[in-house]
Each structure stands twice: as C-alpha cells, then as structure tokens.
Amino acid sequence: MQRIKKLTAIILSVLTLSSVCVFGSAFSAGASGTGAGLAEWALNAYYEGWSYVYGGSTPGTVDCSGLIYSYCGGERCGDPQLNTATERGSVSNGIPNIHGLGLWRPGHVGVYVGDGMEVDARGDEYDMCYESVYGSYRGWTYWFKLAACSYPTNGWEKFNGDYYYYENGEYITDTSRTIDGTTYYFDSKGRSGKTPSNTSSNSSNSSSKPSNGSSSNSSSSSKPTSWRNGSTGEEVTKIQNRLTELGFYTGAIDGNFGDATEKAYRAFQEAAGLTVDGIAGSDRDVLYSDDAPHAKKAEEETTAPQDEKKDETEKPAEEEKQAVEYKSGDESEKVTDIQKKLSELKYFDVDPTGFFGDYTVQTVMNFQLANGLEATGVVDEETYKLLFSDKAVVNPTPTEAATEATAATELEVGPIQIPMTSSPSTLIVANEQNQAYADTAAEVVTTTNRVTKKALSKSSPAITSAATAEVKRTASIWLWFVLVAVILGALAAVFMLRDRKQNSYERYCAKKKKKTFKSEVNTRW
Numbered sequence: 001m002q003r004i005k006k007l008t009a010i011i012l013s014v015l016t017l018s019s020v021c022v023f024g025s026a027f028s029a030g031a032s033g034t035g036a037g038l039a040e041w042a043l044n045a046y047y048e049g050w051s052y053v054y055g056g057s058t059p060g061t062v063d064c065s066g067l068i069y070s071y072c073g074g075e076r077c078g079d080p081q082l083n084t085a086t087e088r089g090s091v092s093n094g095i096p097n098i099h100g101l102g103l104w105r106p107g108h109v110g111v112y113v114g115d116g117m118e119v120d121a122r123g124d125e126y127d128m129c130y131e132s133v134y135g136s137y138r139g140w141t142y143w144f145k146l147a148a149c150s151y152p153t154n155g156w157e158k159f160n161g162d163y164y165y166y167e168n169g170e171y172i173t174d175t176s177r178t179i180d181g182t183t184y185y186f187d188s189k190g191r192s193g194k195t196p197s198n199t200s201s202n203s204s205n206s207s208s209k210p211s212n213g214s215s216s217n218s219s220s221s222s223k224p225t226s227w228r229n230g231s232t233g234e235e236v237t238k239i240q241n242r243l244t245e246l247g248f249y250t251g252a253i254d255g256n257f258g259d260a261t262e263k264a265y266r267a268f269q270e271a272a273g274l275t276v277d278g279i280a281g282s283d284r285d286v287l288y289s290d291d292a293p294h295a296k297k298a299e300e301e302t303t304a305p306q307d308e309k310k311d312e313t314e315k316p317a318e319e320e321k322q323a324v325e326y327k328s329g330d331e332s333e334k335v336t337d338i339q340k341k342l343s344e345l346k347y348f349d350v351d352p353t354g355f356f357g358d359y360t361v362q363t364v365m366n367f368q369l370a371n372g373l374e375a376t377g378v379v380d381e382e383t384y385k386l387l388f389s390d391k392a393v394v395n396p397t398p399t400e401a402a403t404e405a406t407a408a409t410e411l412e413v414g415p416i417q418i419p420m421t422s423s424p425s426t427l428i429v430a431n432e433q434n435q436a437y438a439d440t441a442a443e444v445v446t447t448t449n450r451v452t453k454k455a456l457s458k459s460s461p462a463i464t465s466a467a468t469a470e471v472k473r474t475a476s477i478w479l480w481f482v483l484v485a486v487i488l489g490a491l492a493a494v495f496m497l498r499d500r501k502q503n504s505y506e507r508y509c510a511k512k513k514k515k516t517f518k519s520e521v522n523t524r525w
Helices: 002-029 035-048 066-070 077-081 233-246 261-274 295-322 333-342 360-370 380-388 400-408 431-455 466-524
Strands: 088-091 102-105 108-114 115-125 129-132 142-145 155-159 162-167 175-179 180-184
Touching: 002 142, 035 108, 035 115, 035 129, 035 155, 066 108, 066 115, 066 295, 077 108, 102 180, 108 400, 162 180, 233 261, 333 360, 333 380, 360 380
Parallel strands: none
Antiparallel strands: 088 142, 102 108, 102 142, 108 115, 115 129, 155 162, 175 180
C-alpha cells in the first residue's frame, strides 16, 4: 500500500512539472518586447506602486522575475533568464548605455532603466525600488540582454518621452550628430535636444506590446502617471515651467526632476495645502489650474498671522506690566519694598517680612486714610504710585502702644485652613489604637491654638490702632477661657470613651472565657 502511494505521488509530480514546462514554453514562444519598452514598464510599476508578491507575475502584484515576465514573458526565474541571455557582462566593468537590460545577482533580478538607475521588486518590506545600480543596495553581478526582448543597434529609440540615438548597440551621450541634414545635441543622459523629424531609421521595429495581449504599444501603455526625483522628459519640463511662473522654481528648465525641482514642488504642495511628498502625481491638476497659489502670496499669508500673533502677545504683556495690585496673602520682594516704604513713613514698626499679612493690611489702610484714599487695605496702582512719591504723607500720630498691640496680632504666615476633625466615637476604632489618643489630643490643642490666632487676627475692625488693641485684649481673655473649657471637655470625653471601651472589652472577654469553661465541662461530663 505504501509503495502504491509513493508511486502515485511521483507520477503526479512528473505530470505537474511537465505541464509547467509545456505551458511555460508556450508562453515564451509567444512573448516579445523591446528593451526600452521593458524599462518603461518597470518605471511605470514603480510610479504606480506595485506590490511585491512572491510568485506574482501579473501587473500590480509581481516578484523580481515576475516584473520582467509580466511584460515580455520568456523565462520565469532569474537564473534561467541569465542562462538564456543573448549577451551578458560583469557590472563591475560598467553597464552599456542600453535601456531595459536585465540585472542579476544570486537569487534576484532587476531592470536597468538607463543613467545608472535600476528598478526591482525587492521584497515584502520594500515592494518596488528605484535607485542607483551602485547605491545602497549593492551586489549586482551581471547585466544581460533578455532573450525575450529586442535591443536597437543603430537609429532612434524613444524612451519615457525622450529620444535617444543608438550607434553600435548603445545610445550616445555628450555629443552631437547631423542626421538627415539636422544637427542634434545629446546631453549626459543621452537625451536629444530636438524631436527627430524622421524616426524611420529606428533600428528596433519589433513590437513593444506586453505579453498580456494589450493592443497599445509599450510607450503608451507604460506612460508614467507620476514624476519624482530622478524622472525626466517633456512632462518634467512642463512642471518646471509652471513652477517658475508661480515663483517656486528658479533653476534651469532642463527636463530633469532633480533636487531643486523636488524642493520647489514641495513648496508648491505646502502652499496649496496638498500632501507634501515631492511627487508630481494627480495634484498636477492644481498646479496647472488658475487657482494655483503663488510663492509671494503664500509667503505673505504665512508671515501676516505671525505679526498679528506677535502684537497680540505683546499687548497682554504691556497690560500685565501696568496692572499693580498687592493684597492680603501675597508674598514677594515687592511686598518687602512696600513694607520698607511704610516703615520709612512711620506706619510699619516691625521688620519687613515680604508677606502681606493682617498687620500690613492695617498699616496700608492707615496710610490710605492719612493720604485721602479709600481705606481698602489693598495696594492698587494709585496707592502704589502715591506711596513711592514725594507727596506721600508721613504718619501724623504714631503711638508706641498702638503699634505694639497691632503687631502682637500680626500673623506673617500663609492662610490657615482649619482641618476637619472626626468625632470622638470615630477615633476609637479598635483597642490597639488607644496609644494614639495622646497624640490626637495634642493635635486638637495645636489646631485650637491656630484657630484662636486666626480668629483674633480677623477680629480687628478698621479703626484706630489704640482702640483695636484694647478690644482685642478683652476679647482674647474671654475667648481663651472658653477655648480652654472646650479643650478640657474634649479631652475628658476622649478618656471616658476609652475607659468605657476598655471595660466593655474586658467584660466581653470574661463572658467568653466563662462560656468556654462551661462548654468544656459539659463536654467532659
């Protein structure tokens, strides 16, 4: 039985491989293309952002060899493509000026698109890549001519919207030629400065139709839909002209989408509120429209709000600078200066502290009354200016007794918040917490003292210093007796509750012990 299963598996494998070889050879036989067409096909795949899919060979989803196979068919894998090549050479010795050559390295292939650049489907993390053959992704070993493509020997060849002239199998660069009575100049990339009047001498007349059966030629079917750094052609020239009209570009109109053109296009995209990626794609509709932004207007729009914002920030700063107000609870060097000035004018008879307390409020009120101002106890702008002016009136009737009495009530500390104290019943939560009652009682005394001082400090009315001191002395004595009685009552209540709790706990323990003894006797008898 095992032998039959193995034999069946072998037969199925052979049939599968045979069918692949038959159909693969059939596709290869019917496939054809040109080197320039393959190069345009690869560039278009990059511009359209095709995805890398292992084993893929259809437009939009390809792997490295599938990129080539989707255009011209032929061999499916990299090594067979190299082995069936009509010509090949080492990349280290240089690459000939031929569009659409294949590039090979172990386990990977790409397409040479001229001017030292290549396109390859690199992997899941990269998808389509377009970069220099000698760039960061180095390691190309061979260049080769694909068996499924034809390459020109002599004559005109159109690639990516530009015309190139081939001699002895390579396009010429940095030179000129007189062809059919017309002189043509070719730049460093091999592009002709003029469109040839007669291209019938084109040496490559084979169809550039892709193997998928499309009726259009390679130039039209693979025409780029976007242009970026490294792109060339008539559309790039058109983009440069328009950017120059709008004031974004000041470089040469050479049809080469270089760094300067990319920078200008990014500036246009930012001014137009578009996605800033430096790629001229569908947003060219905005570029060529009548509503396209101009560089100068965009610059004015960006600078104007900044000026307004600056004015807005400066104005509140000036207003804040003019606003003067020092009141009870403030603490700063300015308050110290105010206290020193009041001391010079015989209103403030203690050392300056920098804290605006009740004593400072009283002295400010005295100063305001003596100088004909409203006695608010707040140093506003009017009070501040008069205090530090030559017109400030010295305290006409300073008395030592009044000063000492008022100073005694001064609290040069921050505002006091009366903490909320729990009721005595909630403080006794367990027998283990009895040792904390002494600390609790001490805290109650401390809090009561603070409350007393706060009450005394706020009990002074806005009258003369001598009368205020007399009233506060009398009130302090009676209030002290009342608060002492309250404290003693609270302490008595705490200790009474503690004793009651202790007695209750002892009775509970005795009862439990008695019950346990009775149960033990009943159990024994």
